[in-house]
Amino acid sequence: MIKITETELKSISQLIHEKSGIVIDDGKAYLLESRLAPLLTELNLNSFSDLYSKLRVSNSLTNQVIDEISNHETSFFRDHRPFVLLKNRLLPDLENKFSRSGQGNFSIRIWSAACSTGQEVYSIAIVVREFFGRRAEQYRVMITGTDIADSAIVKSSRGEYSGLEIGRGLSSKMVDMYFINQGKMFRVKDELRALAFFQKLNLLKPFDSLGKFDIIFCRNVAIYFSLQNRRRLFDRIADQLNPGGILILGGTELLFGITDRFRRCEEHDTFYYQLKTGSYE
Ligand SMILES: C[S@@+](CC[C@H](N)C(=O)[O-])C[C@H]1O[C@@H](n2cnc3c(N)ncnc32)[C@H](O)[C@@H]1O
The missing domain is CATH 1.10.155.10 (Chemotaxis receptor methyltransferase CheR, N-terminal domain)
Structure with a gap:
């Protein structure tokens, strides 16, 4: 070598x-x-x-x-708890907010920033399907997955995973419900694929054109950045959230000393951050 x-x-x-x-x-x-x-x-x-x-x-x-x-390590339902939080707290809060507003046309936007090969996005999509069930049609849910790596975006968009990848985080019931077995590979069914949109994006570059989100997952990427870049990133992420919007970080990541634009919350045995201006309530 x-x-x-x-x-x-x-x-x-x-x-x-x-x-x-x-x-x-x-x-x-x-x-x-x-x-x-x-x-x-x-x-x-x-x-x-x-x-x-x-x-x-x-x-x-x-x-x-x-x-x-780059480290592209990821898996379905990685760390598990943020997805329990999504299902039991964040999606119900959004639904309550919409019902109280009396508007008919709801849209929910979730961003997986640095989604690697897409498992995070499809895990979110499964939770969305499971939470909303038949009500899903009333909501326009869009999950945007972005990553700097071309190979990651190509694989995410294809939505095809090996048996080994599928075995990391998915129950056999979920595999049966949401994937089509095509010999050695498993392909995400259209009902999940339809919720997801993928785009190549460097988090150091401007991303305001993505629009505003209700929830942003930015997990296990900023740990590779310098303190200065982390500060800039989370400040710009705050700008992309709707009032009271939620930011979810990786299990070992903190915003302490990085930005004070978020309130740290704890629920379902996990930490998450809520934008300080406004709230779902
Ligand atoms: C360890 S993976 C995290 C995947 C997923 N969020 C998770 O927690 O399972 C980190 C990803 O960040 C991406 N990445 C690294 N630098 C980036 C940048 N500047 N902009 C966007 N993505 C980046 C890498 O390509 C890699 O896929």
């Missing part, structure tokens, strides 16, 4: 940080060497300096490198 020098590690890490926000510390030389080895072979390159020269002039190659070194 080709070794990376300290200088090469520094320049490639800086470029990745500039483009994606992902911080690669000095101890990650092996990560870059191992994850990028196939790319060096494919491009017939003899050193990481050669790769760096190419990265400086090719956005698509840089995207490919970001995709390779």
Whole structure:
């Protein structure tokens, strides 16, 4: 395997940080060497300096490198509790808010920012189907999934998962209800797929064109960002929420010292954040 020098590690890490926000510390030389080895072979390159020269002039190659070194780890119903919260508190609150408003045309918008290969989005879609049941038709629910990685968006949009992926988080009842078995792969049924919309998006770039959301899941991505980028990100996420909107983070993530625009709440054995201006009540 080709070794990376300290200088090469520094320049490639800086470029990745500039483009994606992902911080690669000095101890990650092996990560870059191992994850990028196939790319060096494919491009017939003899050193990481050669790769760096190419990265400086090719956005698509840089995207490919970001995709390779990113952690795409995810699973259906990852951490479980946020989905219990969604079903037992957040969706009922939204439904109550709409019924009190007396309007006929309800729409619910949920964003999975950094959705990886889509399992988070389809888990949300299953909860939406299970909560609303026959009432689902009264609501226009749209779940937007975004990620910086092309490969993640392609897989999410396809909605096809291996037996191993399906086995991580889904009960056999859910598999029967919401997936079609196509030999080795399982495809998401149209009733779930219809709720989801996927788009490639870099969280460092402007995202106000996505519009406003009622609930945002931004889990297990900001942990890879610098403090400064985390501050900017959560401030801009706050701008994308409707009054009283909800932000859900990963199990180990906190907003302490990052932004004071949210109120920290605890319920169903999990923490979540509510935008301070306005509330569902
Ligand atoms: C560990 S996965 C988290 C997936 C899912 N949210 C979950 O918790 O299961 C992190 C994802 O963040 C994406 N990512 C990293 N930097 C990003 C950026 N600047 N903008 C958008 N997505 C990014 C990666 O491509 C990866 O798919």
